[in-house]
Amino acid sequence: MIAVWALGAFIATIVAWNALLKRNIGESMIAGFLVVGVFAVVADGPAQAWHSISDGVLDAMQEEVTFAGLAFVFMSFLLVKTPVLDKLIDVLNSILGRLRGGPLYTSxxxxxxxxxxxxxxxxxxxxxxxxxxxxxKRTGVKPELAATVVAGCAGMGVTFPFSATMFILVGGLVAIGAMTADEIVLPLALAGLWCLGYRIALCFYLVRRNKIQAIDAEHRMPLKTSLSRGWQALTLFIPIAIPLLLTSGWIATQVGNYSGVGETLKAPVKLADGTKLDPVPYAMSDVISLITWIPVLMIGLVLLLGRKNLPRTAKSWWSTLGKVAPAFGVIGITIVAAFSASNVLADLGLAKQLTAILSGLQAPAWIMAIAIGVIVVAIAIPLTASATMAAVGPVAVLALAGVGVPIPIAAAAVLIFASTEGASPPSGAPIYVASGIAQVDPVKTFIPLLKYYCIPILGIGVLIALGLLPV
Structure with missing residues (x-):
C-alpha cells in the first residue's frame, strides 16, 4: 500500500509547507513531489524511480493544461491592459447588474x-x-471566490450525459452484463440536476455571506448606451464559440464527415517509437482542444481589438512581460509539480491499491456509500474522472450493488463522486485554469473548494446512492 501512503504524504507535505511554513504554493508542490519521489525510490529502487520521475515530469510539461494555465494568465493580463473587457462587462451589467450576484448565478x-x-x-x-x-471581480467579488465558483462548477461536465467518463464506466458494466447502456441516462441526468440545484443554492448563500450587492443604478449604463459604446466587445464570445461549434453539434458532425474524422482508421497507427495502436475512431473533440484554442484565439482577438492600448516597441513589451512573469512562474511550477506527482503515484499503483481496499469493504449500506465515495474522491485527486472510472468505476458500482443499491443508481452516484476531480486540491486542472484567469494564488481556493464543492458533492452522491435523493 505504499502508493496510498505516498498520496497521504504528498497532501500532508503540501499543507504543512504552505500553511505552517507560510511558503508559496509553487514551493509547496515541489516539496510534495519530492516526497512522492522518495516513496518511489523506496518502492522501486533508484534506477526505476528515476525513470518514473523523469517520465512524469516530461509528461506534465507536455500536458495541454500546463499550456492552458499559462495562456490564460497571459490572456487575463492582456485584457486588463485594454478596455475591451470593461466594455463587455458594461453590457453584461446593463442586462444582469440589477440582480445580486448575477455573475455567480450566470457562471x-x-x-x-x-x-x-x-x-x-x-x-x-x-x-x-x-x-x-x-x-x-469587477462587481466586487474577491478573486479567490471567483476562481472557486468557476472551478467548483467544472465537474458538471461529468454529472450530465453523455460524457466520455460515463461511457467508460458504462462500457465496463455492460461488458460484464451488469446493465444496459441506456439505463444510466435518466438517473444521471436527474443526479446532474441535483448537483446543479445545489450549486445555485450555494450561490444564494455566497452572495449573502459575502454581502455581494447589485450594481448601483448610477453605475449601470442603459443597454442601448453600453451596446453603442462596446458592441465590439461582444466578439469576445467568438473565440469561445468557434472551438465549441467545431467539437460538438451539427457543425462538428459535418466537418468531421468532410474531413474523415470519426471514421475508424483502416490500419493500425504506428508511432515514432515503433509502438502500434489498434484502429480507433476519433471525434472532433480529439482533434481540436477547447482549453488550447480558447486562450489562443482570445489572445489573438484581444491583440487586435486592444492594439491601441498595448505596447508598440520590443522594449515596452519586454517590460510588460516582466510584470506578468512571477504569475507565470507560480502557476507553471504548480501545474507541472501536481501532474508530475500524479504520474509517479500512478506508476506506484495507486489505483490498483485503492481498488483492493474497495473490493474488501464489508459494511452497512450507508457506511459503504460514504467509504466508496471517499475512495473514489481520493483517486480523483491525482487522476482525471475518466481515469478514475477506468480504474475503479465498475468495482465501486458493484460494491454498492452488493448492499442493495440498484446498479443504474449506483453508477450515477459513482459518477457524482468522480465529478469532484475539478474541485479536489491540489491536482484538479480546473483549479489552475480558473486561478490563472483570476490571477490569484491557487492555494487560496483549496479550502473553499473542499468546503463548498468537494465535500457537499460527495454528500449528494451518498444521498443518491441511499435513495434519499430520488433519481
Whole structure:
C-alpha cells in the first residue's frame, strides 16, 4: 500500500509547507513531489524511480493544461491592459447588474449548459471563466471566490450525459452484463440536476455571506448606451464559440464527415517509437482542444481589438512581460509539480491499491456509500474522472450493488463522486485554469473548494446512492 501512503504524504507535505511554513504554493508542490519521489525510490529502487520521475515530469510539461494555465494568465493580463473587457462587462451589467450576484448565478448555470456539451472540466472552466471571472471581480467579488465558483462548477461536465467518463464506466458494466447502456441516462441526468440545484443554492448563500450587492443604478449604463459604446466587445464570445461549434453539434458532425474524422482508421497507427495502436475512431473533440484554442484565439482577438492600448516597441513589451512573469512562474511550477506527482503515484499503483481496499469493504449500506465515495474522491485527486472510472468505476458500482443499491443508481452516484476531480486540491486542472484567469494564488481556493464543492458533492452522491435523493 505504499502508493496510498505516498498520496497521504504528498497532501500532508503540501499543507504543512504552505500553511505552517507560510511558503508559496509553487514551493509547496515541489516539496510534495519530492516526497512522492522518495516513496518511489523506496518502492522501486533508484534506477526505476528515476525513470518514473523523469517520465512524469516530461509528461506534465507536455500536458495541454500546463499550456492552458499559462495562456490564460497571459490572456487575463492582456485584457486588463485594454478596455475591451470593461466594455463587455458594461453590457453584461446593463442586462444582469440589477440582480445580486448575477455573475455567480450566470457562471453556475452556464457551466451546467457547457458541461452538458463539452464534458471536460478544464474546458468548461475555460469557456465560462473567461468572461464570468473578470465580471465577478469587477462587481466586487474577491478573486479567490471567483476562481472557486468557476472551478467548483467544472465537474458538471461529468454529472450530465453523455460524457466520455460515463461511457467508460458504462462500457465496463455492460461488458460484464451488469446493465444496459441506456439505463444510466435518466438517473444521471436527474443526479446532474441535483448537483446543479445545489450549486445555485450555494450561490444564494455566497452572495449573502459575502454581502455581494447589485450594481448601483448610477453605475449601470442603459443597454442601448453600453451596446453603442462596446458592441465590439461582444466578439469576445467568438473565440469561445468557434472551438465549441467545431467539437460538438451539427457543425462538428459535418466537418468531421468532410474531413474523415470519426471514421475508424483502416490500419493500425504506428508511432515514432515503433509502438502500434489498434484502429480507433476519433471525434472532433480529439482533434481540436477547447482549453488550447480558447486562450489562443482570445489572445489573438484581444491583440487586435486592444492594439491601441498595448505596447508598440520590443522594449515596452519586454517590460510588460516582466510584470506578468512571477504569475507565470507560480502557476507553471504548480501545474507541472501536481501532474508530475500524479504520474509517479500512478506508476506506484495507486489505483490498483485503492481498488483492493474497495473490493474488501464489508459494511452497512450507508457506511459503504460514504467509504466508496471517499475512495473514489481520493483517486480523483491525482487522476482525471475518466481515469478514475477506468480504474475503479465498475468495482465501486458493484460494491454498492452488493448492499442493495440498484446498479443504474449506483453508477450515477459513482459518477457524482468522480465529478469532484475539478474541485479536489491540489491536482484538479480546473483549479489552475480558473486561478490563472483570476490571477490569484491557487492555494487560496483549496479550502473553499473542499468546503463548498468537494465535500457537499460527495454528500449528494451518498444521498443518491441511499435513495434519499430520488433519481
Amino acid at each position: 453556475t448555470v452556464a457551466a451546467g449548459i457547457f458541461g452538458s456539451i463539452a464534458h471536460v472540466g478544464a474546458a468548461v472552466t475555460a469557456a465560462v471563466g473567461t468572461v464570468t471571472v473578470p465580471w465577478m
